[in-house]
Amino acid sequence: EGGMGTVKQSDDFTLTGSLPSARAHRRFCELLPQEHRSVEESLQARVSLEQILSLPELKANPFKERICKVFSTSPSRDSLSFEDFLDLLSVFSDTATPDIKSHYAFRIFDFDDDGTLNREDLSQLVNCLTGESEDTRLSASEMKQLIDNILEESDIDRDGTINLSEFQHVISRSPDFASFTV
């Protein structure tokens, strides 16, 4: 009872919008093995990365590993607790502010976790977007041209990398960023 109370409390600031925390809890419990599905255990349990990646919303997403890594709070970043799962749903819901979405989008795109998007991050991002196989990627010259153009457009302080403020500035100019919802 206390567990579900904590779960319901998180409705106040998780912004899961149309998916209240109780339903999220149900979906999380589906990922756990049968014997650990009680309320107290589920709030403490952690779900491995492979199981989260089997969720239908994430299965086909090219950024699924990065998403799980960003939201995971375990030291080795390979498992998600129920609160991490709620965080994930809340950021991807319709009601999260663009600020939060752009903040987490930046962390997801930052493949080397150094706080900025440098050329390697950008080229990895473009490869994720265009497809996994070799013949779907852009050629080397196209990639270089594209990254040069991106940096030209968004790197305002001309240091060769895109930091969070510059990223948020680019995103704020595009109203289509609402597509960052599941």
Added chain:
Amino acid sequence: MSQSPAFVLNVLETPEDPEGSQEPSPYDESEVHDSFHQLIQEQSRWVAEEGLELQQRQPETGALGASGSDHETMLGPEGAPVYSMATLRILASMPSRTIGRSRGAIISQYYSRTVKLRRRAGRPQLRDMGRSARPSLRLYDLELDSAVLEEEEKRGLLVKELQGLTAAQRDHMLRGMPLSLAEKRGLREESRPPRGKHRAQWHRGLLSCCDQLRDSCVLASHNLGLALLSGLQALMPWHYALKRIGGRFGSSVLSYFLFLKTLLAFNTLLLPPLLAFIVGVQAAFPPAPTGPVPAFTGLELLTGGGYFTHSVMYYGYYSNATLNQPCASPLDGSQCTPEAGSLPYSMPLAYLFTLGAAFFITCITLVYSMSRSFGESYRVGSTSGVHAITVFCSWDYKVTQRWATRLQHDNIRTQLKELLAEWQSRQHRRSACGQLRRVAVLGLVWLLCLGTTLGCTLAVYTFSELMIKSPVSAEREAVLLLLPLVVCLLNLGGPYLFRILAALERHDSPVLEVYVAICRNLILKMVTLGILCYHWLGRRVGTLKDQCWENFVGQELYRLMVMDFIFTLLDTLLGELVWRLFSEKQLKRKGKPEFDIAGNVLELIYGQTLTWLGVLFSPLLPAMQIIKLLLLFYIKKASLMANCQAPRRPWKASHMSTVFISLLCFPSFLGAAVFLCYAVWQVKPSSTCGPFRTLDTMYEAGKVWVRRLEKAGPRVSWLPWIHRYLVEDTFPIYLVSALLLAVIYLNIQVVKGQRKVICLLKEQISNEGEDKIFLINKLQRVYERKERSRSSREAGQSQELSVLTSGANLGPVFSVKCGRGP
């Protein structure tokens, strides 16, 4: 502003006593990291020893790492400078890089935001702080110290600030913080105001009680609103269907269905007043039948005539008298006693005013939704930066099926390649000959399209004149279907012809092609409708002098709507189903036909225009439109799922929604409003039917009523006064237009000013970036020098040691000063 040149100057002027300077300097800050502090001391010592002159900052060539005078920074593989580990550590702890990662930085940022919110004032001015280092002022921590204590300090500060906010503001602030759930919960627990603190002072207690009451009310209403919203969303029709469509086909196809839902909402807004005040009342008090009612044959559903003519569906049925009159005409001249509970209801007035009010509400709603859509989708300077925006924002996370994601990969790749090609072609300016040729081809294609439109218009005009010349008897009503048939055929064939012609011209950007196609189709449809309107109001009124021309116009519009619906079904069947079967079986192609969003949306807008045109003559037309839209949704959805694939062209869904709704407002609603205004103000209503049969214009009903009010007495004199001076007089309209123009001009100037400010700020930021690179390189050189000096010192020491241990007595050992760099 920027303090960095002063930094160099400071070192030069007071090299001997960096710590003793009078003004507060970076050295005094206890928050500055140790190694940083040491670094500065060493640097000043170097400078003092070597007597460096003030280096002139040479203009940067723009390449990274190429700075100042010496080019000692090593360049890595792609021209990016390779920094030593110490420099990299300091780089990694720069505020701009830690804000995304470090929790302490996020807490600090939100601390300053909370302060701003609470005190309604910004941070203390930097000018007043002198030359103190900015990072410490903004409380960004250097992650090098990963001391948990500092983060706890900052957390404590944030909690204190949160306690000062009201509960609603606090929750709103917490909602916006990109922290994890556990931390937010902890912050909320800690920032709850401790109870029993205000019990001492009663007035503060009262205020806090009111505050608490208000906050709990706000919270309760907010929770209720959320619950209602989630309940409504679950109840809302097609919620799950739309999610499926979005998941399989993406946001662009979804925008068509959302537009359909919007149109349904508009019609649902329009219908109830008409039902309540016009149709319902007249149905309750049916007029005396004028003649034998024709039997119901199936043809009425198509032609709208026959059995339906003398029904509540058309204008002619409505009476021009006051219904439910308390006393009938007195036969014996005695006074009439008003019956209890009867309310006289003037039908002409009700007809006019209800229509006017319904249109007014629709107009306001349209303009409001258009402005909101504009606000959401257009930003100042949003046309630049298309590469970055495509890469960062174009992945649609709603798409969940594997084959759909593969399609998205293909689409994005194509889009990126097209963007790059477009950029390349813009870089290489075409020759004058090529430009001329392109313009000539463009002009030719436009001429051909406009010529086609003109041809269609002439065809419709000729046919309509033909229909006038050969009057149709009651038995051959099916002939009346010919005109709508011709119009719909032309509307169907025109877009295909335009598409063939558009294959001749080649635009640089694919989005422009789409807009041009929409433009051409729209011109065709609107011009055709314009000719039909002239035909009805200009010619038919004259030829149908003794009959009910309004009924005829209403029936024509009914026929057009039905034909339009049939042809849309045909188009869906032939264009999508048959084409898919044909291309699979005969042409053996794998790809399904694309869902033509622009064409379908224009069809919807056309149908809605017909409804608005016909509402005056047939009040039940919105009900028909609602049924039509409902059927269309399910048919289009089924056809989409079975036969189509998402379009390959880049579609910015939000831009397109804005375009759709502005097209709905401008040619469509405005045209209908102009048509109706002309019909109400200028055209003489027929004298044999309808609520305005004895008047010169329909508007006269209102004027007559106002005159009667004037005569009624001084108590309601304000209404006639308003009517005389605001409605009939033209001066207020000029005034309102002038005000509107002034507001528009002001807004344009504001936008221009914002653009200028953005340019200036960008320049400023790039200057700061140059300063930053300069400082980093200086740091790098200092570290390198330290490394070299240390390595050479060690080498020297080992040399000394080897000399000492070799046993040779060389007298006093000279400590070789190997400290200097090269």
